Amino acid sequence: MAKYTNYLMLLPGLILCVFFLIIPTAIILRISFADSVSTAEFEIHGLTIENYVKYFTAPQTLNILVNTFGTALLACLICFIVAYPFAYFLTFHVENEKLKAYVISLLMVPFLIDWNIRTIAWIPILGDQGIVNSALMSLGVIKNPLNLLFSRTGLHIIWLQTYILFMEFPIYLALARIDPELIQAARVLKAPPHRVFYDIIFKLSLPGVICGWIFVFVCTLGDFLTPGLWAGGLQTLGLSISTYFGKNVWPYACALSTIMIVIALVALYILLKIVDIKKLIYES
Amino acid sequence: MKLNVKHLPSKIYIAIVMVIIYLPIILLVLLSFNASANVTFPITGWTLDWYIAEPKPYEYGSYISVLYDQSFWKALTNSVYVSVAAGLLTCLIVTMTALTLRRRVPGRDVLFYMILLGFIVPGITLGLGNVLSHRLLGLHLSFWTPVMLDVIFAVPFGLVLMMARFEPKLMEYESAASSLKASPLNVFRHITLPLIIWEVISAGIFGFLLAWSEVIRTSFVIHGTGVVSTFILTELQINPVTTKWYAAGTILTAVSVVGLVIFAWILSRETARK
Numbered sequence: 376m377a378k379y380t381n382y383l384m385l386l387p388g389l390i391l392c393v394f395f396l397i398i399p400t401a402i403i404l405r406i407s408f409a410d411s412v413s414t415a416e417f418e419i420h421g422l423t424i425e426n427y428v429k430y431f432t433a434p435q436t437l438n439i440l441v442n443t444f445g446t447a448l449l450a451c452l453i454c455f456i457v458a459y460p461f462a463y464f465l466t467f468h469v470e471n472e473k474l475k476a477y478v479i480s481l482l483m484v485p486f487l488i489d490w491n492i493r494t495i496a497w498i499p500i501l502g503d504q505g506i507v508n509s510a511l512m513s514l515g516v517i518k519n520p521l522n523l524l525f526s527r528t529g530l531h532i533i534w535l536q537t538y539i540l541f542m543e544f545p546i547y548l549a550l551a552r553i554d555p556e557l558i559q560a561a562r563v564l565k566a567p568p569h570r571v572f573y574d575i576i577f578k579l580s581l582p583g584v585i586c587g588w589i590f591v592f593v594c595t596l597g598d599f600l601t602p603g604l605w606a607g608g609l610q611t612l613g614l615s616i617s618t619y620f621g622k623n624v625w626p627y628a629c630a631l632s633t634i635m636i637v638i639a640l641v642a643l644y645i646l647l648k649i650v651d652i653k654k655l656i657y658e659s
Numbered sequence: 660m661k662l663n664v665k666h667l668p669s670k671i672y673i674a675i676v677m678v679i680i681y682l683p684i685i686l687l688v689l690l691s692f693n694a695s696a697n698v699t700f701p702i703t704g705w706t707l708d709w710y711i712a713e714p715k716p717y718e719y720g721s722y723i724s725v726l727y728d729q730s731f732w733k734a735l736t737n738s739v740y741v742s743v744a745a746g747l748l749t750c751l752i753v754t755m756t757a758l759t760l761r762r763r764v765p766g767r768d769v770l771f772y773m774i775l776l777g778f779i780v781p782g783i784t785l786g787l788g789n790v791l792s793h794r795l796l797g798l799h800l801s802f803w804t805p806v807m808l809d810v811i812f813a814v815p816f817g818l819v820l821m822m823a824r825f826e827p828k829l830m831e832y833e834s835a836a837s838s839l840k841a842s843p844l845n846v847f848r849h850i851t852l853p854l855i856i857w858e859v860i861s862a863g864i865f866g867f868l869l870a871w872s873e874v875i876r877t878s879f880v881i882h883g884t885g886v887v888s889t890f891i892l893t894e895l896q897i898n899p900v901t902t903k904w905y906a907a908g909t910i911l912t913a914v915s916v917v918g919l920v921i922f923a924w925i926l927s928r929e930t931a932r933k
Contacts, residue, residue, distance in 0.1 A: 380843070381759050384756070385756060385759050385764065385770055387752045387755055388752050388756040388770060389770060391752060391814070392770070392773040392776070394807075395785075396773065396776055396777055396780065398792050399787075399788025399791065399792040400784070402795055403784060403788045403791065406791065419795075457676060460672060461676050464666070465673060468665075468669035469670065469673070473927045476923065478673065479926075481923065482680070483919055483922075485684070487869065487919060488684065488872055488908075489888050489915075490874040491888065491904075491908075492891070492908035492912060493684075495698070496684060496905075498698050498699065499686050499699045499700060500682065500686065506700065539676075539680065593779055593781065597783050597784070598875060599783050600878075613781070616784070617783060620787055629791075632787055635783070639780055640779070643776070643779045
């Protein structure tokens, strides 16, 4: 009896996943191997690897993949450089537990406000007549306004603002778990500060760091709107998908989507190899 | 609160990062009261016109006030419905799944990985896939499609958040009650629910907030006026960015911030308890 109740309780989650996640992904996979899809009746014709061959032999592909990975990894690096000291200071240098909880929660605000609003809010700061350009011009550093708003600089600033929480959370959780007595023991045994940091704190926080890199990587990989608007002409995998989708070239759009899903699955696999998420949440 | 000057440079660093992250949002709110339609400094005069002014006959789109922009209100109403539905569903699914996944149910790992996929699979492919699956199965995009995509995205967060924060002795209390012959329903009502109620509420709030701002997934599966995020997205492709959108943004942000403050309050309350 209890066994059936258990399965009954899992049913809503299962139905949700199957209908809105697994079936759509399976259909993407199937169409990526199709010759053509008739737009009117939506019939799938043929079975071919032509779409993939076409993609990987296209001259611009290498460039697009380098762009996609390059910007995503750079975003991870920037988030990491800002978030690691932040998490470190928050864990070891702030004593008030309530304050910690508030700071961590407040990092979510930029992620949870509307994408459009978050974007246009940068105009008074990075725009041609924005604060940064006005300040630099009145100081005489530059004569003409810098193009900050619709550039890669702008893209990385807005990505940092949006996705820093995904780097911050896991690192903070990993740091908070470190047994203070370990650090104390190392100090008593006269370990120099840089060794205490590297050999104990950094190495023990490594799972959190990797978690953060993967979260930010996956988020920036799937975000096609921000680079589309901001990075003026920077072609990424996500943008190609939305372009071909817009032109109703389903098989090709699906082939690119499959490539993206595979990249995400590899990221998930690495994540599960390194961090035992189940241990974090299952009791038994 | 007394300011502790120990480790002051570290605290200054934290403050600077917070300021950089929040500066655009603060300026957005400030500039939404600017008389000029131009969204840069200086502020030429304080006004509520972008919120409530009656439109002049020749004004349209980016120049009429938020209050009189009927399509905006329609989209906002849709957003409220979608987000509330997504929040409630997230709440329900997360609670049911989290309570069961604690037990050794065969196949629980498979479901857990599937749920994690909802976060890992990039938004663009999820949006695209759902458009295709609806076409193929002959279904029409409806109110529930964006709701479901938001729930798929919110459930992994909610699940990890809830399961990591369960009261450690929850299962012991439950089995104590059932060995005293309490019925499963009574165990749930009198033992389980009171102990996890804050986690349940925070999962719901998180689902609401995520749906409130989500645009990448939603932009694929919307029909009609859409929700407010996709509405502004299409409006801004044809209309200029004026202070009116800052007023609209202030309203949207206010909802998110209120939701998050409640969320943060729950988290800090729980931290204090432990």
